[in-house]
Amino acid sequence: MSSIGTGYDLSVTTFSPDGRVFQIEYASKAVDNSGTAVGIKCRDGIVMGVEKLIASKMMLPGSNRRIHSVYRHAGMAVAGLAADGRQIVARAKSEARSYESVYGDAVPVKELSERVASYVHLCTLYWWLRPFGCGVILGGYDRDGPQLYMIEPSGISYKYFGAAIGKGKQAAKTEIEKLKLSEMTCREGVIEVAKIIYKLHDEAKDKAFELEMSWICEESKREHQKVPEDLLEEAKTAAKTALEEMDAD
Amino acid sequence: MTFTIPIENGNGVKNAEADSQRTLYPYVTGTSVVAIKYKDGILMASDMGGSYGSTLRYKNIERMKAIGKHSLLGASGEISDFQEIMRYLDELILNDNMWDDGNSLGPKEVHNYLTRVMYNRRNKFNPLWNTLVLGGVKNGHKYLGMVSMIGVSFEDNHVATGFGNHLARPILRDEWREDLSFEDGVKLLEKCMRVLLYRDRSAINKLQIANITEECVTVSEPYSLKTFWGFSAFTNPS
Numbered sequence: 103m104s105s106i107g108t109g110y111d112l113s114v115t116t117f118s119p120d121g122r123v124f125q126i127e128y129a130s131k132a133v134d135n136s137g138t139a140v141g142i143k144c145r146d147g148i149v150m151g152v153e154k155l156i157a158s159k160m161m162l163p164g165s166n167r168r169i170h171s172v173y174r175h176a177g178m179a180v181a182g183l184a185a186d187g188r189q190i191v192a193r194a195k196s197e198a199r200s201y202e203s204v205y206g207d208a209v210p211v212k213e214l215s216e217r218v219a220s221y222v223h224l225c226t227l228y229w230w231l232r233p234f235g236c237g238v239i240l241g242g243y244d245r246d247g248p249q250l251y252m253i254e255p256s257g258i259s260y261k262y263f264g265a266a267i268g269k270g271k272q273a274a275k276t277e278i279e280k281l282k283l284s285e286m287t288c289r290e291g292v293i294e295v296a297k298i299i300y301k302l303h304d305e306a307k308d309k310a311f312e313l314e315m316s317w318i319c320e321e322s323k324r325e326h327q328k329v330p331e332d333l334l335e336e337a338k339t340a341a342k343t344a345l346e347e348m349d350a351d
Numbered sequence: 352m353t354f355t356i357p358i359e360n361g362n363g364v365k366n367a368e369a370d371s372q373r374t375l376y377p378y379v380t381g382t383s384v385v386a387i388k389y390k391d392g393i394l395m396a397s398d399m400g401g402s403y404g405s406t407l408r409y410k411n412i413e414r415m416k417a418i419g420k421h422s423l424l425g426a427s428g429e430i431s432d433f434q435e436i437m438r439y440l441d442e443l444i445l446n447d448n449m450w451d452d453g454n455s456l457g458p459k460e461v462h463n464y465l466t467r468v469m470y471n472r473r474n475k476f477n478p479l480w481n482t483l484v485l486g487g488v489k490n491g492h493k494y495l496g497m498v499s500m501i502g503v504s505f506e507d508n509h510v511a512t513g514f515g516n517h518l519a520r521p522i523l524r525d526e527w528r529e530d531l532s533f534e535d536g537v538k539l540l541e542k543c544m545r546v547l548l549y550r551d552r553s554a555i556n557k558l559q560i561a562n563i564t565e566e567c568v569t570v571s572e573p574y575s576l577k578t579f580w581g582f583s584a585f586t587n588p589s
Contacts, residue, residue, distance in 0.1 A: 171449040195449070199442070328451055 115229045125233060126226055129255035132235035133182040137311065138268035139168065140298055141179060141239040142283055143250045144291040147319025148241035149329075150179040151295040153270070153303055154312040169316045169328075173198040175208055175243050177316050177326035181268040182236025182255070190238055190253075194218050211242030215251035215259045223257025237267040243324045270302030277301065288319035292329050296337035297344045313338060377429035377480040379403050381414045382553040383515030384425035384484045385543045387527055388493050388508045389536035392564035393486030395425050396540040398548075399573055400555035407555060415561045417568040419444045422458040422487035423561055424465075427512040428500065429480035436479060439468065458487025458494040462504070470502025482512035488565045511543070514551040519543035533562070545576050 110116050111124030118124060137153040152168040168187075169179045172194040180187030197217040201209035218240065225231045233255045240251045252265040263283055266274035277298045286294070292315060303311055315329040315337070329337070379401045386395040401409030414433065415425040418440050426433040443464060447456045456464075462485040472478050478500045486495040496506040509523040522543050531539065537560060548554045556578065561570040 167451075171451055174445065174448070199445075 113229045114226050114231075114233055123226070123256075126256045129233040129235050130237070133237040133255060133267055134269065134271070136181045136183075136236075136268050137168070137308075138266060138270040138274055138299060138302060139179040139181040139237075139239055140266045140274050140278070140295055141241050141250050141252070141262070141264070142278060142281070142286075142291055142295060143241075143248050143263045144283055144286045144288045144319070147243060147248045147288040147291075147317055147322070147324075148177075148250055149288055149291040149295050149315065149317045149319075150177065150239060150241050151292075151299050151313065151315040152179050152181070153268070153299045154314050155308050156310045156312055159310075163312055168314055171326045172214070172240070172242075173202075173208060174325050175318060176211055176214060177241055177318060179239040179241075179316075180236055181238075182234075184236075186234045187236040187238065190218060190222065190234060190236065193221050194240070197221075208244060210244045210246070211240065211249040211251065212246075212261070214242065215240050215253060215261075219253045219257050219259035222253055222255065226255075226257055239265050239267065241318060241326070243318045248318065269308075270299075270304070273302040274298055288317050288321060289333065292317060292333055293337045293340045296334075296341040300338075300341035300345050301348070313341075373475075373477040374429070374432070374480055377432075379409065379430045380480075380553070381412060381427045381430055381433070382551055383511055383513040383519065383547055384414065384427050384482075385511040385515045385519045385523075385540055385547075386425060386484045386486050386495055386509065387523060387531070387536055387540065388486075388495050389531040389533065391533065392488040392493055392562065393423060393495055394533075394536045394540055395423055395484060395486055395561045395563075396544050396558055397425050397427070398544070398555050398558040400553065400557070401430050402553045405552075407553065410555055410557060411573075413559065413570070415559060415570055417561075417563070417570070418461055418485075418487075419447065420455050420568075421489040421563075422456075422461045422485060423563040423568055424461075425484040425486075425512075425561070426481045428482055432479040432481050436465070436468070436481065436483070440464075457489035458485055458496070459489075461485055461487070462494070462496040462498065462506075466498050466502060466504040469498050469500060469504075473500065473502045484510050484512060487563055491565065514547060514554075515543065518546050518550055522546065541576060545578070548576060548578065 110118035114125035137155040139152045141150040150169055154168055170191045171177050178191055198209045222234050226233045238253045242249055250262050251259050252262055253259045264278035281294055317329050318326045381401055384397040395415055397414045399412055400407055401412040418424050465483055480500050483498045497510040498504040509527050511519045544558055548556055556575040557573050559571050559573050
């Protein structure tokens, strides 16, 4: 659904007559054009996966990370303008470090998401700044257990048990809703996320993609890290087989 | 640590605030740390005492800590400065881990970082009042080095700080050999620590031995050495 702003969309400090800020909505479009990022909250942790669309065959696999560690116990998956995303991740790292410096303990995920959200929102308040063209899925594990937050270019941050941003977010959300997340372990979650990403990747529109996944769970000692190679390979094979079964019918 | 620009009035007097922030003397200090290379890695020993001048005030201070996956740091000197160094290193290791690229800082890199920190602080006349021992194993290479509070830094097969330099190193020069087994290494370190216990007034009989190999870092539970005081000169001092 696109509507032309006609004059009310030139600045982020201008409201339209029906109460919308068009610049923020346009920023969200930048997120919608990028490869899908998915995050789910399983019984014992968080799993995040990104559909990394490969721009050029000459790129080395494993480069252009879309999922970043923000602190030992938290990570962010970024969708949208990559450079904007880098700025948000840097800010999150800095907030987490300053919290530990002042309070002596790892930053609670809720607090971190609020700080990041307010930073993103800051850039929607002044005409000389543009909004961030990227959305972020923040997953972390603190003393309240695993938590998943999503921060949009408008500066909104909500807590989710399943979140998706980017091209295939509608399809991803439908798939996530089918899962029984409260009973799933992270090991199973990794396979499911891989299946979802492979399913919603559109072979016709975009060529190749690389799957990047990370988790924070009991198995990773509550630290954010890349999913181990062997489990990742297992997930990719399972996802490809599931796709073939679907195509076969 | 803030850096205030010294204000010069007619007498050339500097900003009093800047002076009050420089380290002038140590307050709570740890005594010697002794470390040796052995067949599988590094063995390091230190006692658990923190002296407040001539009083042995704190008897449960861990003066050896693991740094990342590959290094072990032992410190003597001002305990609060050691805690500050641990904060710097925690940040260093955290940033290194967040790259998540399969690389991790090895003992040589950590030693170099510490040398830079210590030397630069010394140049500002605001030293971290410690002598640090940094040992570790990475990719099969054993590394053992030392940095002092004035930034002097070197590597060797066996190092010691403080009184350990005078009492332990002569023993190590005679008895250290390449490819010591774990048991022989511990025996050698205990021999050095026993001499230090007898002769260093700031040593206490509660020590830990830390072991770092390619696979893991362990700091032992505290234990004490057997001592013998039954000399006739003590029973009949005349």
